[in-house]
Amino acid sequence: MMDTTSILERAHREDYGRIVATLIRVLDGDFGAAEEVVQDAFAAALKQWPREGVPREPAGWLMRVARNKAVDRMRRSARLEARVGELEAVAPSVDAAEWQTLPDDSLRLLFTCCHPALSPEAQVALALRCLCGLTTEQIARAFLVSPATLAQRLVRAQRKIRTARIPYVIPEPEALAERTEGVLHTLYLVFSEGYAATDGPALLRVDLCEEALRLARLARSLLPEDAEVASLRALMLLHHSRRRARVAADGGLVLLDRQDRSLWDGAQRDEGLAELESALGMGARGAYTVQAAIAALHAQAPRAEDTDWAQIAALYARLVVLTPGPVVALNHAAAVAMARGPEHGLSLVDDLEASGRLADYHLLPAARADLLRRLGRKDEAVSAYRRALAMVRTAPERRFLEARLRELLAE
Amino acid sequence: MKYLLMIYENEKAAETLSEADVQRVMGEYGTFEAAIKQSGHFISGEELEPTAAATTVRIRDGKRLTTDGPFAETREQLGGFFLVEARDLDEAIGIASRIPSARSGSVEVRPVREFTMPQD
Numbered sequence: 001m002m003d004t005t006s007i008l009e010r011a012h013r014e015d016y017g018r019i020v021a022t023l024i025r026v027l028d029g030d031f032g033a034a035e036e037v038v039q040d041a042f043a044a045a046l047k048q049w050p051r052e053g054v055p056r057e058p059a060g061w062l063m064r065v066a067r068n069k070a071v072d073r074m075r076r077s078a079r080l081e082a083r084v085g086e087l088e089a090v091a092p093s094v095d096a097a098e099w100q101t102l103p104d105d106s107l108r109l110l111f112t113c114c115h116p117a118l119s120p121e122a123q124v125a126l127a128l129r130c131l132c133g134l135t136t137e138q139i140a141r142a143f144l145v146s147p148a149t150l151a152q153r154l155v156r157a158q159r160k161i162r163t164a165r166i167p168y169v170i171p172e173p174e175a176l177a178e179r180t181e182g183v184l185h186t187l188y189l190v191f192s193e194g195y196a197a198t199d200g201p202a203l204l205r206v207d208l209c210e211e212a213l214r215l216a217r218l219a220r221s222l223l224p225e226d227a228e229v230a231s232l233r234a235l236m237l238l239h240h241s242r243r244r245a246r247v248a249a250d251g252g253l254v255l256l257d258r259q260d261r262s263l264w265d266g267a268q269r270d271e272g273l274a275e276l277e278s279a280l281g282m283g284a285r286g287a288y289t290v291q292a293a294i295a296a297l298h299a300q301a302p303r304a305e306d307t308d309w310a311q312i313a314a315l316y317a318r319l320v321v322l323t324p325g326p327v328v329a330l331n332h333a334a335a336v337a338m339a340r341g342p343e344h345g346l347s348l349v350d351d352l353e354a355s356g357r358l359a360d361y362h363l364l365p366a367a368r369a370d371l372l373r374r375l376g377r378k379d380e381a382v383s384a385y386r387r388a389l390a391m392v393r394t395a396p397e398r399r400f401l402e403a404r405l406r407e408l409l410a411e
Numbered sequence: 412m413k414y415l416l417m418i419y420e421n422e423k424a425a426e427t428l429s430e431a432d433v434q435r436v437m438g439e440y441g442t443f444e445a446a447i448k449q450s451g452h453f454i455s456g457e458e459l460e461p462t463a464a465a466t467t468v469r470i471r472d473g474k475r476l477t478t479d480g481p482f483a484e485t486r487e488q489l490g491g492f493f494l495v496e497a498r499d500l501d502e503a504i505g506i507a508s509r510i511p512s513a514r515s516g517s518v519e520v521r522p523v524r525e526f527t528m529p530q531d
Binding site for chain 1: 520
């Protein structure tokens, strides 16, 4: 039996975005007010549930309380009296079946957050905040900006939504094209944040990955002919199918080459492979497609040693051209090391380090350490592991690096 | 809600247009304006004389300073506007994208601030 706090935490992770999305609609696009009433509802639950017991349908309870708070708020501002009736029609009960059939406002919220009238940075920050319930601090850390800067960015974006009257709708078909890129980029970042959390005790935030997948499926049904949407969905499915094998019993990270492949979710992998097929059929050639193709090659190898590294290295070389960036370059180096030997990978990693572009990214010294270890240069490998440990942020990754270092020192 | 659609174009480039091109653009504007009148979005709209005809006024320390200009440092200058009524930003963007000059210059879409009288 879960205690009240964990039930509440789970409700926050899984339902926050949906509740906020609905409240924004009924509060006429007022993001700030919607967030406030939803936070008030969670605060009320924190007080009442331990005393009175957890309601049968926690999400429905939260929605109802948030709605009531929104009604109170509107009553106080008499001008909005007319909308109160409409608001009262939302989530009138806490019944589980009704919660399931409530209209899904998440996609509408996603498209509003990704309106091209907002800056790209604001789009993603707003989506992570409103849709996924990430705190300002967590988003700031993911973007490497100060919480104050990010808070200001969010306030400006919300003000623009209100003053320029950015509509809270899924856009008309003719406006969809210019909006898709931002939406996909946001979904990609939400998934990435869940797949490799930038901070905190847990390595994966499965709830964020699942929310991204759910929205990707909705986007796919909205844009069935869009090759990039299909590619992104394929990429997410192929990665997510490995989730059970990526974390060890002790919560530690298990790298691809040591994963128990029987734990992979075969049905999800097959769905991902089919999505990639249909994306390629639509002529997909973009960055999501290349990444999905890499994930597919991993997914199709029965054992780690069967992996087609030559083809993966070639795909990474393509990705470096499509989306130049130091993290992609690091992945390319790792693939080259597997395809042609660690010394080839190491020279690419050294080039990258000399460029100074990844000065505080723990995976650079971690990758270097691994290559040095494979080349038998033990002392250099030990000092590279120590440098990586000085930068790492999540507990499971720290334990992983510590274990590798211990193994090396014991040799 | 009202939106001001401000049309920016390179004045220098506009001066070099042939007579036929000017006639074509005028025709396009005529069609566009008729369409947004028909659909009920049009409130007003004017073409402006070039910035060479403009005068700038400032009051500093209580004294009036009148100068020639503005001397446009930017590549594109305000050359005209439409004031329209639109449901929301998306509708305003849709109207702005049909302005003929959007293809050669740019159109800034700016909401007009609405003041609501307090009710008691």
